[in-house]
Amino acid sequence: MNRTLLRSAVSFTLAVSAVSCTSTGSNSSNSADQYDLLPYQMADxxxxLNQQGKAAINPQFAEADLFHDGLARVENTAHKVGYINPKGTFIIAPAYEAGLAFSEGLACVVPASGQITYVDTKGAVKFTLANAQEARSFHEGLAAVRxxxxxGYVNPExxxxxxxxYSKASSFVQGQARVEQQRGPFESKAGFINKQNQIVIPLEYADVSYFSQNRAVVKVQEKYGYLDDKGTYVINPQFDQAGMFSQGLAPVRLGNNWGFIDESGKIAINPSYAGVLPFSANGLALAGDNATRQIGYLDREGKWAINxxxxxxxxxxxxxxxxKVGSKWGVIDKQGKFLENPTYDDVYQPKLNGSALVEEDGSVTALTRDVTDSEEMAVTSEAASANSYTPVAGMEDVGAEGEAKADAMEAASDAASSSALPTEEQVREGAPAYLTGTWRGKLDDKPFTLHIDKVAGDQVSGWNQxxxxxRPVSGxxxxxxxxxxxxxxxxxxxxxxxxxxxxFELQVTSKEGGALNINHAYGTWTANNGKSEKSVSLDK
Known part of the structure; x- marks a missing residue:
């Protein structure tokens, strides 16, 4: 579980991470009943918890996700994935190496055999993809597979x-799916296809999000605007950063301050906050006060509903x-009063993709089968434009440098294949795009996450978990x-x-060699006291 907003003396950060199949971005499965029970952590x-903040299922799992289709993906203490009902009973036994949440009656899992498989809500195998390396959840009747x-895409059979x-493909949202094609070692272009595999928005954008409320965030010449589902600009690029629409409003940044615009692009809430997240269904939005660096909730008029x-x-x-107060979490109501005093060590928090400032959905979450290294399975994230839209107030756009260098590299890149290498300078210039984001894997035998927030010059900063x-990291x-x-x-x-x-001392490269997919990191972690050393293996 990851932070949503962080109070800091230096910057006010909206944390970015991802492992979820919730379709908040498309507004297709964000029903209130998925929040009837919410994960919380005591010790490890x-x-x-239920909506009254009372324990409904006692802490017993190594990981726990939201309920979808009446079942929740959990991981037992042996780190095997299974699915429980709202009473906490396993309906599908914890026997899988990895798995995604249910969507449209099917869940993508990896059994011990190592083949990506889809099961129904009773645990019956519907089909197996023997040759697939990655797969996403079903959305609108299709699932993206690599x-x-x-x-490409498979149907429910x-x-x-x-x-x-395509070099990348997301799930279908409102009849369209975001896809990419690689143009060279450090450049790809994105657009949208329909279910007949017809291109409905040309693959010509370096940075574009998926759709929410018929709007997609797009970046052009360092400014952000919005496209409609025909690829027409409905709000011209003019903002320093922008998030996706929710409840008719979208977060935008002008200078160092965040506010909200309406669907016409007019300022609805003046940019005067250190950071914001989109509005929830109850009409409140999380926001950070510029003066105190504390966090509260705004109403749709931009007034503090909860100080x-x-x-x-x-x-x-x-x-x-x-x-959160001190080191513990509690439960508050819509007036900001604690229903349950802060006693929890951690709680469910949304996983945000880098482009959207909204909870990440199945369109950007994939289950990966690692067929080249001991058949290890992992759930990974490939957020749409994750390296370019960073929901961090007061910090630079970590993908801007990578995009700015793309044109200079294009001539050399056009003829490149997976075996054609760029120059060392081109590799260095591509670092913001390739290093930033979330890397997941193992620290020895334990699940491990490394997130790189920022690359500036030869300096790198982020956190690991x-x-x-x-813990924060820098180097x-x-x-x-x-x-x-x-x-x-x-x-x-x-x-x-x-x-x-x-x-940490790591090498970051491609598992397959060549230049096109710098997506694997490996090396060691050594304790400062020199008494412990652990191996690290990560994929992006």
């Missing part, structure tokens, strides 16, 4: 209905939200080109004020 175990290096031809008084807080889930222990990178591969060396240090802190 997760259980569920076979080899290309993405497991039959390919759109041949794998800024919390260090951390979540959006509202139906009638309740979580707020093992279990509930999250340096360098670029290399050698033989038939290229990538980065990465040295990262934890602060050193905790006895368990240490340092």
């Amino acid at each position: 175990r997760w259980g569920y 076979i080899g290096e290309k993405w 497991g039959r390919l209905v759109i041949t794998p031809t 800024a008084q919390f260090e951390e807080a979540t959006p509202f889930y139906a009638d309740i939200a979580f707020a 093992v279990g509930s222990n999250k 340096t990178f360098w670029a290399w080109v050698e033989g038939d591969g290229c990538g980065y060396g990465l040295k990262l240090n934890e602060p050193g004020d905790d006895k368990w802190d240490g340092k």
Whole structure:
């Protein structure tokens, strides 16, 4: 689980991460009943609270997600994935190496055999994709799958209905799916197709989000605007950053301040906040006060409905939200009163994709089958334009440098294939696009996350997490080109004020070699006291 808003003396940050199949962005499955039970953590175990903030399922799981189609994906203490009903009973036994939440009656899982499989809500196998390396949840009757290096789509019978031809593909939202084609080692272009595999918006955008309320965020010449579902500009690029529409309003940044616009592009709430998240269904939006750096909730007129008084807080889930005081979380109502005093170690928080400032959905979440390295399975995220739209108030757009260099590299890149290498300088210039974002894998045998927030010059900063222990990291990178591969060396240090802190030394490159997919990191973590060393393996 990750932070939503963070009180900081330096910057006010909207955290970015992702492992979820909730379709908030498309408004297709964000029904109130999915919030009837919400995950919470005591010590190192997760259980569920009801809408009154009372324990409904006692903490017993290593991980826990929201309910979808009446079932919730959980992970037991042996780190096997299964699915429970609202009483906490396993309906599908925890026997899978990985799995996604249910969507449209099917869940994508990986059994011990290593083949990506779809099961129904009773656990019966519907079909297996023997040759697939990655797969997403079903949305609007189709699921995106990767076979080899290309993405296509299957129907609920497991039959390919759109041949794998795209370098990336998201789920269908409002009849359209965001797809990409690689143009060179450091450039891809995105557009949209319909269910007949017809291009409805040309693949000509470096940075474009998926659709919400018939609007997609697009970036042109360092400014953000919005397209409609025909590819026409409905709000011209004019903002320094922008998020997706929810409840008729969208977050935007002008200078260092955040506010909201309406669907015509007019300012609805003046940009005067350190950070904001989109409006919840109850008409309240999480926001940070510029003066106090505390967090509260705005109404649709931009007035404080709940005064800024919390260090951390979540959006509202139906009638309740979580707020943090000190090191503990509690449950608040719509007036900001605690229904349950802060006693929880962690709570459910939305996973935000980098482009949208909304909870990440199945269109950008994939289950990955790693067929090249010990058949390890992992749930990974490929947020649409995740390297370019960073919901961080007061910090630079980490993808801007990568885009600015794309034109200079295009001539050399056009003829490139997976075996054609760029120059070392081109690799270095591409670092903001390739290093930033969320990397997931293992620290020895434990699930491990590394998130890179910022790349500036040769400096790198972000955080890492093992279990509930999250620590900031910072350090340096360098670029290399050698033989038939290229990538980065990465040295990262934890602060050193905790006895368990240490340092990372990583190589970041492509599993397959060549230049096109710098997507794998490996190396070691060494304790500062020199008494412990652990292996690291990560994929993006």
